[in-house]
Amino acid sequence: MPAHPQTSTAAIVAAGRRLLEERGVDALTMRDVADAVGVRAPSLYKRVRNRSDLFRLVLEDVADELTGVLDAAAISGDPVADLRAMTAAYRGFAHANPVTYTLMMAPQAVPGATARSVRSSATFLNIVAQQAGPRHALPAARTIVAWAHGFITMELAGAFRLGGDVEQAWDFGLGRLLTAIRSPAD
């Protein structure tokens, strides 16, 4: 291996992720990323194919971290407690990474990124199955994830502008949902 590398793909991804959160998606330039890791913009192309590729790598990184956070949250053994812990961890992660969370879940996002989160789907699905019964596990899981994702997205977008307590709305929704998915006639 020749001349000392002055940076690495990992450093580029980390810088891109940080800048993305700090300045938003439109303000993220190859030049800024290059500055952050101490090289010139064209040198980035030795590591990433292009700007889209950098986005993909950043979002995969975010997805991996989210997977870890979710898996780490489900430890109590009690399904309701685990579901509460996982949804809270999910929301906490989104609040801590608002820009990249939103990008990761956005439509035109890279398929690769969202695919990563399939890994934690299995854990989640198992826990939901204990509440909703095996027949309704998949739709029940989708109901909870859709609600959580929608709530968080709207919250981050500032869409809850009719006043009221947003925390209370979260607790209300989660409480009602956890009851609602319980199998009444399985």
Next chain:
Amino acid sequence: MPAHPQTSTAAIVAAGRRLLEERGVDALTMRDVADAVGVRAPSLYKRVRNRSDLFRLVLEDVADELTGVLDAAAISGDPVADLRAMTAAYRGFAHANPVTYTLMMAPQAVPGATARSVRSSATFLNIVAQQAGPRHALPAARTIVAWAHGFITMELAGAFRLGGDVEQAWDFGLGRLLTAIRSPAD
């Protein structure tokens, strides 16, 4: 008024909206919009401040239409039927306008656009109140909207990749939610 205008703000907004849906957000250039309305790109600036402003106008247009669609759906007088009709209309609208719907609800979107939908919030809130009771109307409405928005967003993003019937998941979620928001102890 001097020389015959060759276009109008409305035509520009309509062309922008159409191109946005057809080609996606990254492919929408001022040049393409100008071509679509029969002028040169710089002439657009006589009507819109800049590209962001064009986006704002397009998303406001979408929001206005969505408001109309939702209001038109709530006509039966029965709260459950109205809620089913409104959520179905909401989902149908999103499916018909996937790109602009997503943009409209996205975080960094223009505050103006989402603000328009506040108008239809009132109708929706009233109907939810008949189910959930006045005390829980706001959190209950937020629960349903969050679920619907999250479900649709994930659906459009292709995030439901574990197989299963997506229609069934929608029906399951909506059915359980409509029951769940009913006031058990108001």
Next chain:
DNA sequence: TTGCAAGGCTAATATAGTTAGCCTTCACGG
């Protein structure tokens, strides 16, 4: 009839992403 402003246009500028092509550094085989 003359003035003036709306609303076109071309030309020019700035910013990004990206490519081309070169140069230096060292690990390694002879």
Next chain:
DNA sequence: CCGTGAAGGCTAACTATATTAGCCTTGCAA
């Protein structure tokens, strides 16, 4: 020890796009 080749920098150049500057024509209104 020495030559070499590829990794990994860099500068310069190219392209696309938004946007601004400044001009020209048109036709209503005084």
